[in-house]
Amino acid sequence: MDMKANKKKLGLKEKYAHMTRGLDWETTYQPMDKVFPQATFEGIKIHDWEKWEDPFRLTMDAYWKYQAEKERKLYAVLDAFAQNNGHLGITDARYLNAVKLFLTGISPLEYVAHRGFAAAGRNFPGVGPRVACLMQSIDEIRHAQTQIHALSNYNKFYEGFHAGAAHQIERIWYLSVPKSFFDDAFSAGPFEWMIAIGFSFEYVLTNLLFVPFMSGAAYNGDMATVTFGFSAQSDEARHMTLGLECIKFMLEQDPDNLPIVQKWIDKWAWRGIRVLTLVGMMMDYMLPKRVMSWKEAWEIYFEQNGGALFNDLAKYGIKVPDCITQCTVDKEHISHQAWCTFYQYAHASAFHTWLPNAEEMDWLSAKYPNTFDKYYRPRYEQWREMADKGERFYNNTLPMLCQVCQIPMVFTEPDDPTKICYRESDYQGEKYHTCSDGCKHIFDDEPEKYIQAWLPVHQIYMGNCWPEGTDPTAEGFDPMAKVLEWYHIENGKDNLDYEGSGDQANFAAWRGAATQNT
Amino acid sequence: MSTVFIAFQTNEDTRPIVESILADNPHAVLDEQPAMVKINAEGQLVIKRESIEERIGRSFDLQELQINLITLSGNIDEDDDQFTLAWKN
Amino acid sequence: MQIDLRTVAIKPLRHTFDHLVERFGDKSASRYQEGSYNIQQEHIFHYRPTWDADRVLFDKKRTKIQMKDWYALKDPRQYYYGAYTIARARQQEAAESSFEMIEDRGLAELIPAELKQIALDVLVPMRHVEWGGNMGNSYITAYGYGTVITQPCLYHAMDHLGVAQYLTRIGLVLDGPDALDAAKEAWMSGAAWQPMRHHVENLLVLDDWFEIFVAQNLVLEGLLNPMLYDYLDADFSAKGGTAISMMTRFMAEWSAETAKWIDAQIKTAAAESPENKEQLSAWVKHYRSATREALAPIAQRAFGDKADDVLADLVSEFNARCAKLGLAV
Ligand SMILES: [Fe+2]
Numbered sequence: 044m045d046m047k048a049n050k051k052k053l054g055l056k057e058k059y060a061h062m063t064r065g066l067d068w069e070t071t072y073q074p075m076d077k078v079f080p081q082a083t084f085e086g087i088k089i090h091d092w093e094k095w096e097d098p099f100r101l102t103m104d105a106y107w108k109y110q111a112e113k114e115r116k117l118y119a120v121l122d123a124f125a126q127n128n129g130h131l132g133i134t135d136a137r138y139l140n141a142v143k144l145f146l147t148g149i150s151p152l153e154y155v156a157h158r159g160f161a162a163a164g165r166n167f168p169g170v171g172p173r174v175a176c177l178m179q180s181i182d183e184i185r186h187a188q189t190q191i192h193a194l195s196n197y198n199k200f201y202e203g204f205h206a207g208a209a210h211q212i213e214r215i216w217y218l219s220v221p222k223s224f225f226d227d228a229f230s231a232g233p234f235e236w237m238i239a240i241g242f243s244f245e246y247v248l249t250n251l252l253f254v255p256f257m258s259g260a261a262y263n264g265d266m267a268t269v270t271f272g273f274s275a276q277s278d279e280a281r282h283m284t285l286g287l288e289c290i291k292f293m294l295e296q297d298p299d300n301l302p303i304v305q306k307w308i309d310k311w312a313w314r315g316i317r318v319l320t321l322v323g324m325m326m327d328y329m330l331p332k333r334v335m336s337w338k339e340a341w342e343i344y345f346e347q348n349g350g351a352l353f354n355d356l357a358k359y360g361i362k363v364p365d366c367i368t369q370c371t372v373d374k375e376h377i378s379h380q381a382w383c384t385f386y387q388y389a390h391a392s393a394f395h396t397w398l399p400n401a402e403e404m405d406w407l408s409a410k411y412p413n414t415f416d417k418y419y420r421p422r423y424e425q426w427r428e429m430a431d432k433g434e435r436f437y438n439n440t441l442p443m444l445c446q447v448c449q450i451p452m453v454f455t456e457p458d459d460p461t462k463i464c465y466r467e468s469d470y471q472g473e474k475y476h477t478c479s480d481g482c483k484h485i486f487d488d489e490p491e492k493y494i495q496a497w498l499p500v501h502q503i504y505m506g507n508c509w510p511e512g513t514d515p516t517a518e519g520f521d522p523m524a525k526v527l528e529w530y531h532i533e534n535g536k537d538n539l540d541y542e543g544s545g546d547q548a549n550f551a552a553w554r555g556a557a558t559q560n561t
Numbered sequence: 562m563s564t565v566f567i568a569f570q571t572n573e574d575t576r577p578i579v580e581s582i583l584a585d586n587p588h589a590v591l592d593e594q595p596a597m598v599k600i601n602a603e604g605q606l607v608i609k610r611e612s613i614e615e616r617i618g619r620s621f622d623l624q625e626l627q628i629n630l631i632t633l634s635g636n637i638d639e640d641d642d643q644f645t646l647a648w649k650n
Numbered sequence: 651m652q653i654d655l656r657t658v659a660i661k662p663l664r665h666t667f668d669h670l671v672e673r674f675g676d677k678s679a680s681r682y683q684e685g686s687y688n689i690q691q692e693h694i695f696h697y698r699p700t701w702d703a704d705r706v707l708f709d710k711k712r713t714k715i716q717m718k719d720w721y722a723l724k725d726p727r728q729y730y731y732g733a734y735t736i737a738r739a740r741q742q743e744a745a746e747s748s749f750e751m752i753e754d755r756g757l758a759e760l761i762p763a764e765l766k767q768i769a770l771d772v773l774v775p776m777r778h779v780e781w782g783g784n785m786g787n788s789y790i791t792a793y794g795y796g797t798v799i800t801q802p803c804l805y806h807a808m809d810h811l812g813v814a815q816y817l818t819r820i821g822l823v824l825d826g827p828d829a830l831d832a833a834k835e836a837w838m839s840g841a842a843w844q845p846m847r848h849h850v851e852n853l854l855v856l857d858d859w860f861e862i863f864v865a866q867n868l869v870l871e872g873l874l875n876p877m878l879y880d881y882l883d884a885d886f887s888a889k890g891g892t893a894i895s896m897m898t899r900f901m902a903e904w905s906a907e908t909a910k911w912i913d914a915q916i917k918t919a920a921a922e923s924p925e926n927k928e929q930l931s932a933w934v935k936h937y938r939s940a941t942r943e944a945l946a947p948i949a950q951r952a953f954g955d956k957a958d959d960v961l962a963d964l965v966s967e968f969n970a971r972c973a974k975l976g977l978a979v
């Protein structure tokens with residue numbers, strides 16, 4: 044039969060081209076710039092969307108098939124975990140504080156990524172990137188939901204999860220760090236979004252977030268987190284590739300795009316690295332069994348892998364962001380500076396803190412030979428002494444926050460680790476403070492944006508952080524108690540030290556019961 | 562030359578995949594971590610459908626790799642027969 | 651020592667998250683509830699969007715429709731990502747086996763030439779209409795308010811892409827890649843398709859996301875899907891084109907399923923207030939006549955001299971559906 048012989052099977056590339064390319068068209072009844080109103084305002088010039096190279100060629104039927112398989116596996120593990128009291132298999136309930144930070148700080152970002160990629164998937168005039176963005180959008184709601192579902196089981200037995208994945212990120216001081224990062228990206232245009240989230244976050248930083256952290260979860264017996272983490276990562280390979288294709292595409296389309304793209308890379312690398320301070324702290328301080336230090340993860344996933352990436356982009360004229368020099372100094376400090384901050388403000392945090400024990404301090408000394416013993420060990424030893432005397436140190440003055448990254452001013456000068464780094468900018472007769480040259484540079488480039496920042500400490504002082512109907516003139520009014528109430532932090536349950544917490548007592552009792560039963 | 566890598570969840574499905582990658586890429590280096598197996602290689606890494614099929618005794622679609630994939634680094638080129646990761650510099 | 655963790659009976663401290671306790675009481679919540687309710691941020695946003703400086707990132711004011719509680723617009727199918735993909739995976743498996751059987755056994759060659767030509771002329775260019783449906787629904791996902799409605803709109807957007815790809819595949823099965831070129835040509839300049847392309851392009855420039863929901867999901871799909879997957883499909887089956895019916899089975903099932911979800915949204919929004927009801931009804935009336943005009947030449951190609959009757963039937967069934975939803979149309 045002639046006809047059949049003609050119809051040879053189409054290859055993957057050919058088939059995918061038919062399945063997507065050509066679906067779109069140049070509109071004529073309505074002008075293209077009305078159909079795609081966000082395509083040009085950022086100054087990026089695209090001449091031929093057809094030149095887009097599809098990184099992964101998934102048609103919807105294949106997408107449904109493979110993703111459903113992942114979902115079946117994932118939920119089977121979660122069901123078994125819930126049925127078999129899997130939460131008692133973790134190394135120590137102290138570990139869960141890292142997971143609390145994950146649910147309240149990362150899962151909401153997955154959700155915003157979902158909405159932002161839906162916007163990108165509507166706004167690019169080319170069918171190739173649009174389909175890829177929409178697939179990422181639907182993947183991201185998957186991540187938000189699988190995380191909530193996995194951690195829902197912990198919420199039933201432990202404190203600090205009950206506020207869920209959206210309430211606290213709008214309110215709590217340290218969560219405004221990741222929140223403002225994503226708000227910043229989503230309030231920009233679609234191309235900047237792709238550099239911010241698609242490239243910087245997904246390609247350059249996501250490995251640092253997920254891979255060491257999930258290995259840590261596995262190491263600490265948290266199979267629920269490992270499962271959603273690695274399952275989410277399987278989509279991440281697609282997302283990373285989208286980010287990389289996108290940047291190459293912009294650079295190949297027009298030489299005028301280079302300075303814009305470079306500016307965004309510089310900005311978003313620094314923004315992202317600041318957010319990752321929280322991850323560094325989780326890795327170095329919050330895992331009872333540690334896989335690698337933050338510094339080691341930084342060296343593998345940023346310095347080596349990021350180095351390879353920037354080598355590859357050099358042919359387009361892209362330079363390694365300037366902030367990397369400072370990062371090389373910072374990698375030995377930031378996790379310690381962050382943990383010291385949380386220790387002092389444990390009363391205003393939705394998870395527990397503790398002082399590293401002797402064995403943990405030795406590990407930190409070994410991993411950070413240049414800095415830990417010199418700058419941080421003495422501080423912990425002093426706090427230990429105070430705690431032993433019943434004078435556990437809490438800092439009751441609210442810290443000043445960086446106008447850009449919104450982290451308290453705790454980072455030190457690149458050339459002097461004993462001196463807090465402050466930078467200042469003037470804008471329209473007001474002074475604005477930033478934590479570093481990187482953040483100052485970002486502020487100075489778009490002051491009209493960053494003056495809008497909703498700085499949690501500032502907002503507390505302005506009386507905006509109490510439950511509706513609070514009367515601050517009432518007798519015995521305790522402003523911090525009201526702030527905690529508004530945060531959904533249950534004072535004495537969710538916050539303060541792990542030592543002596545309900546989580547610690549319950550875990551010991553439940554594990555004890557399990558041990559006696561065999 | 563820069564290093565490319567690919568990492569999979571450690572499980573029964575990925576064992577033959579990892580085996581065939583190591584066989585097809587003699588310069589590749591295996592790095593086993595908790596729940597994860599990572600393969601690093603200078604320059605490039607090629608995953609061949611046929612090699613995986615030989616080991617699992619059924620037909621294999623390279624898109625199935627995505628089910629257990631954790632992360633990768635390098636530029637991707639994928640067709641029906643092979644999946645390549647490379648830094649071309 | 652191996653610990654048998656299963657044997658411990660532990661009383662949970664709570665059953666679910668605060669916002670669900672507030673909404674439904676302290677009891678175990680479903681995965682749909684946990685994954686959908688209040689996971690969109692609501693009050694505090696740092697920066698005004700550069701692309702919409704008068705509003706915040708997630709803003710209730712991007713539509714004329716107003717709801718006291720946007721989470722009233724729940725999805726009766728209770729689709730969260732896992733439930734959705736697993737449902738579609740099952741349907742695609744059935745579709746795949748139909749396509750494979752048709753391709754392997756050359757069943758397309760047994761389709762009477764006249765029917766085949768109708769399928770090529772009517773079904774294949776619809777891939778572009780589906781792409782428009784994808785764009786409208788991704789817009790709603792981006793700019794709508796409240797996850798219970800923005801979430802299923804993304805699933806719907808992806809479904810539209812899937813349907814566009816099944817229609818593409820029908821073209822490839824019937825006439826190879828040339829079928830796609832011919833369909834694109836018809837879409838861009840064929841006289842029968844210009845009213846439809848004009849209509850679809852009009853929907854691409856709407857700002858109000860709920861208006862898009864009405865124009866696209868309720869009205870356009872409400873008239874188009876039954877025309878293709880009900881009336882035309884009956885013709886195909888009756889005249890020896892079962893192979894075509896096999897290839898559109900996914901769409902037939904999908905349009906019946908999604909219509910129930912769309913109905914639930916309209917019904918709830920209309921019942922919320924007289925203002926909503928009036929606005930929704932006005933939109934329906936406007937888009938019903940626009941859609942009917944756009945469909946007329948295509949119905950002509952599909953049904954010949956029965957076209958007017960078919961359209962009249964479709965409109966009256968559609969009107970009955972709207973009346974049940976509480977609209978005055
Ligand atoms: Fe994600």
Ligand SMILES: [Fe+2]
Nearest residue numbers: 445448478482
């Ligand atoms: Fe900063």
